[in-house]
Amino acid sequence: MTTLAKPEEAPAPSGGASFLSVRDLQVRFSTEDGVVRAVDGLSFDVERGTTLGIVGESGSGKSVTNLAILGLHNPESTEITGSINLAGQELVGAPRRTLEKLRGNTMSMIFQDPLTALSPYHTIGRQIGETFRKHTGASKKEARDRSIEMLTKVGIPQPQTRVDDYPHQFSGGMRQRAMIAMSLVCDPDLLIADEPTTALDVTVQAQILDLLKDLQQELGTAIILITHDLGVVAKTAHNVMVMYAGRAVERGTVREVLKAPQHPYAWGLLSSMPSLAGSVDVPLRPVRGTPPSLINVPAGCPFNPRCDFKEGVLGDRCTTERPEISPATGHGSACHLSVGQKQDIFIDQIQPRLG
Amino acid sequence: MNDQLTLSKADGPSPATPSGEPLLQLTGVQKHFPVMDGFLFKRQVGAVHAVDGIDLTVGTGEAVGLVGESGCGKSTTGRLVTRLLEPTGGQISYQGRDIAHASRKELMPIRSEIQMIFQDPYSSLNPRQTVGAIIGAPMEINGIKPAGGIQKRVQELLETVGLNPEHYNRFPHEFSGGQRQRIGVARALSLEPKLIVADEPVSALDVSIQAQVVNLLQQLQKDLGIAFLFIAHDLAIVRHFSQRVAVMYLGKIVEIADRASLYERPRHPYTHALLSAVPEADPDDNRERIRLAGDVPSPINPPSGCRFRTRCWKAQEKCATEEPPLVQLSGNVAGHLTACHFPEEPGVAGGRDVVLDPALAAMEDEAGAVIPEPRDQQD
Ligand SMILES: Nc1ncnc2c1ncn2[C@@H]1O[C@H](COP(=O)(O)OP(=O)(O)OP(=O)(O)O)[C@@H](O)[C@H]1O
Ligand SMILES: Nc1ncnc2c1ncn2[C@@H]1O[C@H](COP(=O)(O)OP(=O)(O)O)[C@@H](O)[C@H]1O
Ligand code: SF4
Ligand code: SF4
Ligand SMILES: [Mg+2]
Numbered sequence A: 001m002t003t004l005a006k007p008e009e010a011p012a013p014s015g016g017a018s019f020l021s022v023r024d025l026q027v028r029f030s031t032e033d034g035v036v037r038a039v040d041g042l043s044f045d046v047e048r049g050t051t052l053g054i055v056g057e058s059g060s061g062k063s064v065t066n067l068a069i070l071g072l073h074n075p076e077s078t079e080i081t082g083s084i085n086l087a088g089q090e091l092v093g094a095p096r097r098t099l100e101k102l103r104g105n106t107m108s109m110i111f112q113d114p115l116t117a118l119s120p121y122h123t124i125g126r127q128i129g130e131t132f133r134k135h136t137g138a139s140k141k142e143a144r145d146r147s148i149e150m151l152t153k154v155g156i157p158q159p160q161t162r163v164d165d166y167p168h169q170f171s172g173g174m175r176q177r178a179m180i181a182m183s184l185v186c187d188p189d190l191l192i193a194d195e196p197t198t199a200l201d202v203t204v205q206a207q208i209l210d211l212l213k214d215l216q217q218e219l220g221t222a223i224i225l226i227t228h229d230l231g232v233v234a235k236t237a238h239n240v241m242v243m244y245a246g247r248a249v250e251r252g253t254v255r256e257v258l259k260a261p262q263h264p265y266a267w268g269l270l271s272s273m274p275s276l277a278g279s280v281d282v283p284l285r286p287v288r289g290t291p292p293s294l295i296n297v298p299a300g301c302p303f304n305p306r307c308d309f310k311e312g313v314l315g316d317r318c319t320t321e322r323p324e325i326s327p328a329t330g331h332g333s334a335c336h337l338s339v340g341q342k343q344d345i346f347i348d349q350i351q352p353r354l355g
Numbered sequence B: 001m002n003d004q005l006t007l008s009k010a011d012g013p014s015p016a017t018p019s020g021e022p023l024l025q026l027t028g029v030q031k032h033f034p035v036m037d038g039f040l041f042k043r044q045v046g047a048v049h050a051v052d053g054i055d056l057t058v059g060t061g062e063a064v065g066l067v068g069e070s071g072c073g074k075s076t077t078g079r080l081v082t083r084l085l086e087p088t089g090g091q092i093s094y095q096g097r098d099i100a101h102a103s104r105k106e107l108m109p110i111r112s113e114i115q116m117i118f119q120d121p122y123s124s125l126n127p128r129q130t131v132g133a134i135i136g137a138p139m140e141i142n143g144i145k146p147a148g149g150i151q152k153r154v155q156e157l158l159e160t161v162g163l164n165p166e167h168y169n170r171f172p173h174e175f176s177g178g179q180r181q182r183i184g185v186a187r188a189l190s191l192e193p194k195l196i197v198a199d200e201p202v203s204a205l206d207v208s209i210q211a212q213v214v215n216l217l218q219q220l221q222k223d224l225g226i227a228f229l230f231i232a233h234d235l236a237i238v239r240h241f242s243q244r245v246a247v248m249y250l251g252k253i254v255e256i257a258d259r260a261s262l263y264e265r266p267r268h269p270y271t272h273a274l275l276s277a278v279p280e281a282d283p284d285d286n287r288e289r290i291r292l293a294g295d296v297p298s299p300i301n302p303p304s305g306c307r308f309r310t311r312c313w314k315a316q317e318k319c320a321t322e323e324p325p326l327v328q329l330s331g332n333v334a335g336h337l338t339a340c341h342f343p344e345e346p347g348v349a350g351g352r353d354v355v356l357d358p359a360l361a362a363m364e365d366e367a368g369a370v371i372p373e374p375r376d377q378q379d
């Protein structure tokens, strides 16, 4: 294979503290209807130079988690507890100015819709340059040169002239490239990409994902990639975390989670997706029911109203006792079924269904 | 590669419609939207060639998929078929009758037989109407009085689409995205249609909910014999749902075939590139990868000759001067039509990466990869 080969699996965390370490994160919003427990006891790590893919259905808390890391929640209506440690610095409860300084410099983000993040009134070059000047104090000329350099890096043709274009003069794919250029202009150590390709066509999506991968290899950036597309995860992430109702229900390397998933919700996600080569004569096997309310989260395992495997668990533990994710490190899942049961069910019942 | 080895379309068998005579037949259908300029006195300065001469048939009870990138004309095609739009040229024949320019009155009896399901389950339902009123409205408007009354029929329909009949008096905002899409399906079913045009019916939904709705539509196709024109950009879902699939690019069909032929032996470079770009949820997936450069050009000034040539790695002189006809190539089964002067070999070639992205190519300096000279990228 060429250098385009898929990333090898992540190197095991090297003993000490991770680059980004989130512990028992809780994010709650007060609303008219009650308290929304959007993130409820979430822990994970991300190492430099690796990509963590976060998957889960809409409303499972993916974006809320990452807005908490970036310090972008409204403190008036949001309660955040737990710990977010970025390169040794605690972010929960950190002053606004500290977070502002970190944003765009140490950590930065790419949003799903570049039009909401790019101002229509300023040229692409000016917007990329401003971010650079703000954090480095560079001159206008230096900022412009840097913008051109970044546009070149993300593959915008004729960057010397395109730098003076306005966002509406760019196509969807080019805007997303410009967003990436802007988010990387200060060489951030952590890049959070929230559904960066969902609005794009597959051919353009492939370009953008390749680009992110190459930039990561060049710069050693840690990436958190939020997506609902397991295909995108398979192509770009080293590690995966599956979220459900504000919690991690499964985590592991890409290979572990996609080839030997342990949690009934992860099974459901995989069997919902048609593949390009699977049988077309059998119906898809969706997860039944609808996502849970985060104001009244089901007691016990939050997935229990939609789970088809409860009879494997003795007694009423599924509806009374919240399963913790175990083991504490490595490939783990939050489900009361025994490790042997999970393995057997996956091999006997789930795997045969997948294309 | 030899482009002489083609059968002309007239010689070959007509596109396979396994389920018998075509219910719907599009011939040379065009839709051009005027582009206006000027402040006080608007004048036309050009036209968007949204759909530019397509031939397509849908047999009774058949599911035909329509795929392609954003803006290639899929939705416009769907809205022409349902006659929400009037074509600029060509014929649209439904059960043997040309309805391309039929008047409102002439369309009345046909309107009920061709229904549409929309992409956005949020905006396609009136928030002020109850579910009962929404689903019952088409029957009221068309003066249809089902045995047992409209309410009973609506409740049956709610059950058919997997909703609770007791939801009759609820409002759309009380439902999730997947449930709202089911309400849209129930509304489309209320007039017992023979053809449903489903425009990205599951794109706005989560994966697991997507599968629920796809299964429902498939059930309806099988049980009620309803034909579908299934429009989507997700190639795996289209493959799962459709017996035949057409690939569109910039207002044209570039390839059409039965499902197996199209997915296993794509001949058009664009089809090939599209398929190779789909990420599969398998870390061991090592299919050949083709990376197209740039974006789709503007449909206001589509490229001369073959419209794909600005992104095609096989483009030659002829591609700029001569438009490739949509024909059956030697080596293809009947009904598999391709519009390309220099098609891919039958069977997906493997093993080699073709990287066309200038940024990637520059970084990688890959031996063996074809790197075209940078072209103007319009948008
Ligand atoms: N009413 C209109 N006036 C002018 N241009 C239009 C109009 N409707 C569609 N178009 C243009 O026609 C082309 C085809 O549009 P269409 O909506 O059919 O695309 P599509 O294939 O459905 O794309 P998507 O996947 O994004 O839904 C686009 O360039 C679009 O901008
Ligand atoms: N500012 C807010 N106020 C109240 N609820 C919110 C707010 N932001 C997000 N939520 C809720 O938190 C939950 C998780 O949302 P989010 O993280 O955006 O999900 P996703 O996994 O789709 O990114 C959802 O139920 C959402 O409605
Ligand atoms: S704990 Fe029980 S309800 Fe939850 S996923 Fe496991 S088996 Fe299903
Ligand atoms: S006709 Fe030419 S440009 Fe068009 S797809 Fe075929 S080889 Fe490519
Ligand atoms: Mg989100």
Ligand SMILES: [Mg+2]
Binding pocket: B074, B075, B076, B199, B200
């Ligand atoms: Mg559309």
